[in-house]
Amino acid sequence: MQFNIVTLFPEFFSSALQCGLLGKALDQEMVRVRLINPRDYATDRHRSVDDRPYGGGPGMVMTLPPLTAALRSLEPAGRMLMLCPKGRSLDHDLASSLAQEQTITLICGRYEGIDARLEQLFPVEKVSVGNVVLNGGETPALHVLEAVSRLLPGFMGHGESFEEESFVQGVLEYPHYSRPEVFEGQEVPEILLSGDHARIAAWRREMALLTTLEHRPDLLAGATLAPKDAKLLRSMNNQRRRIAKNCYIALVHAPVLNKFGQCGTVSLTNLDIHDIARVSRTYGMGGYYICTPLQDQQRLGTRLLGHWLSGPGQSANPDRGSALSLVRIVDNLEQAVEDIARQCGKSPTLVATSAQGLGELTFPQVRRLLDDEPVLLVLGTGYGLAPEVLNMCSGALRPIRYFSDYNHLSVRAAAAIIVDRVLGDDG
Ligand SMILES: C[S@@+](CC[C@H](N)C(=O)[O-])C[C@H]1O[C@@H](n2cnc3c(N)ncnc32)[C@H](O)[C@@H]1O
Numbered sequence: 001m002q003f004n005i006v007t008l009f010p011e012f013f014s015s016a017l018q019c020g021l022l023g024k025a026l027d028q029e030m031v032r033v034r035l036i037n038p039r040d041y042a043t044d045r046h047r048s049v050d051d052r053p054y055g056g057g058p059g060m061v062m063t064l065p066p067l068t069a070a071l072r073s074l075e076p077a078g079r080m081l082m083l084c085p086k087g088r089s090l091d092h093d094l095a096s097s098l099a100q101e102q103t104i105t106l107i108c109g110r111y112e113g114i115d116a117r118l119e120q121l122f123p124v125e126k127v128s129v130g131n132v133v134l135n136g137g138e139t140p141a142l143h144v145l146e147a148v149s150r151l152l153p154g155f156m157g158h159g160e161s162f163e164e165e166s167f168v169q170g171v172l173e174y175p176h177y178s179r180p181e182v183f184e185g186q187e188v189p190e191i192l193l194s195g196d197h198a199r200i201a202a203w204r205r206e207m208a209l210l211t212t213l214e215h216r217p218d219l220l221a222g223a224t225l226a227p228k229d230a231k232l233l234r235s236m237n238n239q240r241r242r243i244a245k246n247c248y249i250a251l252v253h254a255p256v257l258n259k260f261g262q263c264g265t266v267s268l269t270n271l272d273i274h275d276i277a278r279v280s281r282t283y284g285m286g287g288y289y290i291c292t293p294l295q296d297q298q299r300l301g302t303r304l305l306g307h308w309l310s311g312p313g314q315s316a317n318p319d320r321g322s323a324l325s326l327v328r329i330v331d332n333l334e335q336a337v338e339d340i341a342r343q344c345g346k347s348p349t350l351v352a353t354s355a356q357g358l359g360e361l362t363f364p365q366v367r368r369l370l371d372d373e374p375v376l377l378v379l380g381t382g383y384g385l386a387p388e389v390l391n392m393c394s395g396a397l398r399p400i401r402y403f404s405d406y407n408h409l410s411v412r413a414a415a416a417i418i419v420d421r422v423l424g425d426d427g
Pocket residue numbers: 082083084085086107108109110111112113114127128129130131132133134135136137138140
């Protein structure tokens with residue numbers, strides 16, 4: 001496989017291309033690397049490759065004339081990748097698709113980057129190696145070179161070596177151990193010394209799933225899983241369960257705003273009670289508080305809950321009872337806070353939600369709070385939470401679709417999206 005690396009610093013690659021498996025693959029010509037320096041294609045006296053940015057600002061920009069001449073000298077250039085922070089993230093799927101190619105050209109930027117018109121002139125795919133800014137595209141180019149080369153048949157020595165590695169089947173790899181058996185009091189897991197290959201394979205699968213669940217649960221959505229894997233994952237969910245238990249939700253029916261911006265009270269709705277309870281139960285939350293000061297509304301809610309918790313609904317649909325058992329009907333938000341403080345030994349941080357503004361809190365920030373303390377997500381009915389409720393909160397979450405011209409979601413839809421962003425697998 002041929003890699004063309006277009007770089008202002010060809011010397012950057014000299015040691016990397018000589019070491020380990022990559023060095024061996026180059027010796028065997030399984031992988032060939034050609035380094036092309038745009039400076040060799042510069043035509044002015046100073047062989048310049050950069051210039052000041054139009055519009056002003058700091059730094060220099062890699063100019064097009066030498067770079068395009070360098071790229072046009074490549075016959076063929078194959079698939080062209082421009083390494084840049086705004087690109088698609090390099091991952092196993094991209095590396096696998098690149099491993100099918102005969103030729104790949106990697107374009108390394110420097111300075112503030114490359115003149116943006118390059119993308120109009122060549123079919124470049126932008127690729128990033130993370131949400132960080134590096135000095136140049138050379139280390140990202142090495143990421144691509146190594147990730148793709150490892151997938152070439154024969155590169156690894158043992159055919160199966162990469163099959164079990166992280167990301168290949170959508171999960172992270174199990175942990176490895178080697179001699180000595182005991183090191184500074186730390187023992188190798190006993191099962192690995194048993195010689196029982198079937199049990200070792202089962203343990204490794206379990207560890208791979210556990211590691212993925214703990215560190216990268218987002219991967220599981222795309223992983224190849226067997227029914228017994230799903231069963232294992234359900235039993236392993238402890239850490240996430242602890243965090244979710246710290247998270248509570250309150251639906252405030254008073255005081256909320258009406259369409260004239262006045263404070264008032266809104267009636268309960270059966271749909272909100274059921275749907276938010278089911279979301280709360282699905283994500284393993286600590287509880288769901290319905291806040292209304294109206295006695296007849298409280299009676300209505302209590303009757304409704306009674307049907308599913310102890311009435312005919314209990315036997316007809318016990319799953320519904322399990323969700324609705326999380327519901328507490330209280331007079332106001334203060335009572336919800338007191339109840340949570342009683343359960344957790346600590347008052348919750350109140351996080352408001354709104355369809356307006358930009359919010360002061362991000363979803364990952366709220367998720368991090370849950371590591372150490374209870375959090376009460378406060379949702380409003382009507383036209384949103386009254387100012388006095390907002391004032392009780394530490395901050396508001398960024399609205400869902402704040403950049404859309406329409407973001408009037410039902411409160412139960414908003415609750416589901418917010419809870420998934422805080423407790424779901426993508427965070
Ligand atoms: C200093 S960076 C330019 C950063 C650019 N001004 C920005 O803020 O996005 C110079 C070059 O390094 C490479 N580079 C930096 N960070 C990268 C990343 N995370 N992934 C891929 N390439 C990166 C690109 O080739 C980029 O043109």
